[in-house]
Amino acid sequence: MSPQSTEWETVIGLEVHCELRTETKLFCGCRNAFGDEPNTNICPICLGLPGSLPVLNRTAVEYAMRIGTALHCQVKPSIFHRKNYFYPDMPKDYQITQYDEPINVDGWLEPPGGSRVGILRAHLEEDTGKTTHVGGGGRIHEATHSLVDYNRAGVPLVEIVSHPDLRSAEASRAYVDELRAILVATGASDGKMEEGSLRVDANVSVRPSGSSDLGTRCEIKNMNSLRSLGRAIEFEAARQIELLEQGGRVVQETRHWNEADGRTHSMRSKEEAFDYRYFPEPDLVPVAPSAEWVEAVRAALGLLPAERRARVASAAGLAPDADAVVTVVRLDLDSLVMAAAGVGADVGLAVKRLANEVAAEMDGAHHLDPDAFCQLVLLEGRGELTTAQARTVLKHLLDHGGDPRAIANELGFEAMASDELGGAIDEVIGAHPDEWKRFVAGEDKLQGLFIGKVKAATHGKADLKAVAALLQERRKG
């Protein structure tokens, strides 16, 4: 059931919270670590004890600048604000965040094969603690009480807010996929959605196709994977369309995605709307990175995914958004492509093998030594190994590592030198003079006979394509 009927258009904006891979928290020296025993990484500051004060982590600022730069944002002088509300996972009952003067503004991101998505801002803020609801199956409304762990409180986050430029669940997934790759490339994040270091909220609305006004949006939370993101957006868009088509109105609210029943649910509590009473954080001073620092961050940024795809595409003569190119870069196999290019191997062949055979066996990818891979591509490219043989050797390399020539020898795949092959062909021609005369005269179907004979004579080691090529050569001469 596609919400993209001729009548309706879905409009999506995404807010992605990204935990930064710093050693310590945003405002204190407690360790920023996942999975430690509850309440073991706490101090007066991140616990918000009376009298405590925040001091900003330099590396968190650096990482925020890397992210902004990678997203083509402008890095600006910024200040912090307090966002005031009561919740037990908030030690101070306010969150230190950035409001109308954030560190990064006005960027964009272009997923492969997709259109450009504007990025409004990417700002710094502190994370909250973690609440576990006890009783009632862990669901908040049936719980008897809750337990709070503040290990995560104060962990640095960068919140990346897109413009509402996305138009489908698929485009949204592609955006998050590319964003995650960019975040990992900056070194600022490990991109692990499943560990919660990357969290996505979606603002979804619908409007009649062709309209330029925005419909009322709902904020969807609790999507823990790309798949959930896609399903939730589709469900929500359909929900809103059905509501509107029946003459109802969409209520602006926060809704939770429920993976089990495949629906979003309204989470309106009986409390009133939140008034955050933002005001500038008086315990912190403004951050104004020098031009030198901004430039140093820009210069030190490694290759971003788009640049890596462009590089592979160029070397292999493919389009940057070709599936094989996208796959190779997503799986971090592009260094192998460039190594192959470096030794003069057939780059297109290298890409093919990586995007197919290696992609299917990523568990073994770490066994794959770049030199060995290059050797293998060269062997196959020169015809010293057949395609089938090359695939087999590759599987061995993935399973156990090793040297391609040695593996080929072990398996009896001796590489045939081309003069050896020529010799075998001449022998067969010599043994079948009548058939050869007829083949030279134009009986093409006899090629199969000769190929079969050469194969038998070489015990299957000859590369059949090479044989065919040599036969054609001889035929002309």
Next chain:
Amino acid sequence: MRAVPGRISPADVAHVATLARLDLTDAELETFVEQLGVVLDHIADIAALEVAGVPPTAHPLPLRNVLRDDIPRPSLNREEVLAQAPDTEDHRFRVPRIMGEAP
């Protein structure tokens, strides 16, 4: 910019008390309406001041870029902290039922 109202209504006071998570008795509500009204009247004079074009001062002194290195410091002893807590369970702070999700 909304004009300064001067007097504050009981509904306003009740709303503010809710935002601040303060349970007020009816008597307190009445008293606060009166007292806050008096104070607000008095401070309304700053609304009349001609301050267009004057930048706000958030900090009396012009400090910038106060940063610390990303180096771990010792955390608190968990037991010492939990000993001060009104209620704990499983090495965590225990609170009664939470009625809604975080914003």
Next chain:
Amino acid sequence: MSTPGRAAMTALDLAGEVRSGRRTAVAALEDCLAAIAADDPEVHAFNHVMVDEARAAASSVDRKVMAGDDAGPLGGVPVALKDNLCTRGVPTTCSSRILDGWLPPYDATVVTSLRAAGAVLIGKTNLDEFAMGSSTENSAFGPSRNPLDLSRVPGGSSGGSAAAVAAGFAPLALGSDTGGSIRQPAALCGVVGVKPTYGLVSRFGLIAFASSLDQIGPLATTVADAALLLDVIAGHDPLDSTCLSGQLPAARAKLDGGVDGIRVGVVTELATAEGIAPDVSARLREAAEALANAGAKVDEVSVPAAVYGLSAYYVIAPAEASSNLARYDGVRYGLRVPAEDIGSMYGATRAAGFGAEVKRRIMLGTYALSAGYYDAYYGQAQRVRTLIIRDFESAYESYDVLLGPTAPTTAFRLGAKTADPLAMYLSDVCTIASNLAGHPAMSVPFGTGDDGLPVGVQVLAPALGETVMFQVAAAVEAVAPPRTPPKQGIEAR
């Protein structure tokens, strides 16, 4: 120079005596503890006396002295701490029920500095709850009383610290000043009280009231003692982002410098502010004349924005406080009123834990920040703050220091102003502008009012102007008339 109360010796002298071995720290401490035991039941300067800790610290000082080691600039000197300063393992309550019994797991930076300087921390003093008030009547544990007249307030919010020094319970105390909370009680109790330049003293471990205004500062019987204490607690702290670094002024540098040629401006708007009593005005005039006679160039100067401070303060301070006090929610420490759900718990806990003045200010502050009102109140107040800074800076182009009253009247009677919050707020009119500007200011005793109770004169200086401020304050002290303590104080018995 007259010293009120029973402090037999200044801190400077005591430190010298201990250092030379002529007196033990333990003996000095026992004198103070005896005075506390005799008179604090009436004065109620202290919420908590750190008897065991103090004795251990005093013994430790004496051992060091006997071993020939340096006991520190404050070695053996008892120091009282306002009960909004975190002391590890020692109850820190802010005189509020909501923190009754709370033991901080860490020391405030100033406490660490004091310990390192050899000070003997003697106890936690009473204050208006969460430092909100001007009389110490807002304490959840009962008011403190003015040692010079027990029917009167010691001022606030650092009333306990001022009373402790005035009563001779300790030669030194630390208070905090957000709108005048060190200077006003100092004036009312006849002691010296100093609010330093914002950022000169670390706020780490000071339980926050209004973050952009709060400063910790010394109370003492003499200007020299206050300078000694300030120089120990001042300095950069990496745990406070709003703390200054680099070249910082020494309060003691020019105490004997005199005032020859120093330009002193008497602030017209402060001297003639609404509510300033005639006897207070008279003392100010006399102080100005005495300084002129001592060689200063004294004149009147207009600082128009100085009187806008009250309104701006009563927006900014409650706004920041409403946010700073949100953390007192019964979840992690302090009072919790049990309830079925967390929203009810929050509401009931904070209702039971906070007194009326704190609730009033939280609501005022919440209102000022709430949707639709931010620009009209908070935004506007921050702009007024800029005007105040500009007016002061303009004045300091022509003057080295400014002069004004500290408090509008002498100490008022307990209960005199509690019915009318606005009346209480008006007593801050002379002190508030310095907090908004972040400039240093201090109160020096100068004679008495018609009722025989102490009057304080305020010396104001530009940011980081502590050296000249103390220089002039010492001169004021030197020319101050002697004071005969009134009969209702503790010395009369």
